[in-house]
Each structure stands twice: as C-alpha cells, then as structure tokens.
Amino acid sequence: MPVARYCLVALDCPDPPALAGFYKALLGGTVEKYDDDWYDLYTPDGNRIAFQRAPDHRPPQWPRADANSQQLHLDLTVEDMAEAESEALALGAMPLDLDDKDGQRGFRVYADPAGHPFCLCRA
Known part of the structure; x- marks a missing residue:
C-alpha cells in the first residue's frame, strides 16, 4: 500500500501568474489563484502544476x-x-x-x- 498520492509539481519562478499563463497556453486548462505568491494550473487531463513566487529565482x-x-x-x-x-x-x-x-x-x-x-x- 502506498504511503502517499501524487498531488502536483510546483515550479519556483519570479512571476507566478505569467508562468501559469504560459503553461495554460501550452497545455490548456484553467488557472486558479491561491494568493499573490501561488497559482495552480489544472490541465484538461486532470494534472496540476503549481507556480510559486521566488523573487531570487x-x-x-x-x-x-x-x-x-x-x-x-x-x-x-x-x-x-x-x-x-x-x-x-x-x-x-x-x-x-x-x-x-x-x-x-x-x-x-x-x-x-x-x-x-x-x-x-x-x-
């Protein structure tokens, strides 16, 4: 029995909404804002990629x-x-x-x- 389930991949970046928009245009899906420092992309095939602000990325x-x-x-x-x-x-x-x-x-x-x-x- 597994210990955990896959949830998402989070990418550090200086501009989360911009990078989420790039991947939305590339993969499709919807972007949801959690807060100014974290955005999620939910792809049409059910996967999730997160984008986390890292100013010194x-x-x-x-x-x-x-x-x-x-x-x-x-x-x-x-x-x-x-x-x-x-x-x-x-x-x-x-x-x-x-x-x-x-x-x-x-x-x-x-x-x-x-x-x-x-x-x-x-x-």
Missing part, C-alpha cells in the same frame, strides 16, 4: 552544470513537433537543444519564460 542551466543543475524538467507529448515548437516559441519558450537527430531522438528541449527546462516529445 535563478533558472537552472542546460545542459546540467555543477553549480546550478536542471533540478527537474517536464516532458510534454505532442502530435506534431513542428507545429508544437512554433507555438511554444511564440508563447515565449526558449530553445535549448533542438537537435532531435532528424526525428530519431524523439524530443527537443526548451526553457519556459522563467528558465525551467521542458521537453516536447513525439507521441
């Missing part, structure tokens, strides 16, 4: 670096890589590693507007 480095590791990243499945990439970049994502070996690798790496790495992965 330092984005993780990609690729990993000893002084500031990536800490975590999100994998997001997409049907059309080119279309998803175009939309993610238009929303403010930053490319980190787009060399998917002509589709053989199956994913590309980006950073959200606060610098957190995430991957767009082929379905």
Whole structure:
C-alpha cells in the first residue's frame, strides 16, 4: 500500500501568474489563484502544476552544470513537433537543444519564460 498520492509539481519562478499563463497556453486548462505568491494550473487531463513566487529565482542551466543543475524538467507529448515548437516559441519558450537527430531522438528541449527546462516529445 502506498504511503502517499501524487498531488502536483510546483515550479519556483519570479512571476507566478505569467508562468501559469504560459503553461495554460501550452497545455490548456484553467488557472486558479491561491494568493499573490501561488497559482495552480489544472490541465484538461486532470494534472496540476503549481507556480510559486521566488523573487531570487535563478533558472537552472542546460545542459546540467555543477553549480546550478536542471533540478527537474517536464516532458510534454505532442502530435506534431513542428507545429508544437512554433507555438511554444511564440508563447515565449526558449530553445535549448533542438537537435532531435532528424526525428530519431524523439524530443527537443526548451526553457519556459522563467528558465525551467521542458521537453516536447513525439507521441
């Protein structure tokens, strides 16, 4: 019997409503404000991502670096890589590693507007 149940992933960031809006545009769903320092995104598939204000937030480095590791990243499945990439970049994502070996690798790496790495992965 498990000890706990999964609840959410919380991302530290300097601007919770802005980052929640980025992920809402990327994933869909609804954003709910808990207070000025905490926003939740409830995705259409029932998952929850939280965004917590961290005024001194330092984005993780990609690729990993000893002084500031990536800490975590999100994998997001997409049907059309080119279309998803175009939309993610238009929303403010930053490319980190787009060399998917002509589709053989199956994913590309980006950073959200606060610098957190995430991957767009082929379905």
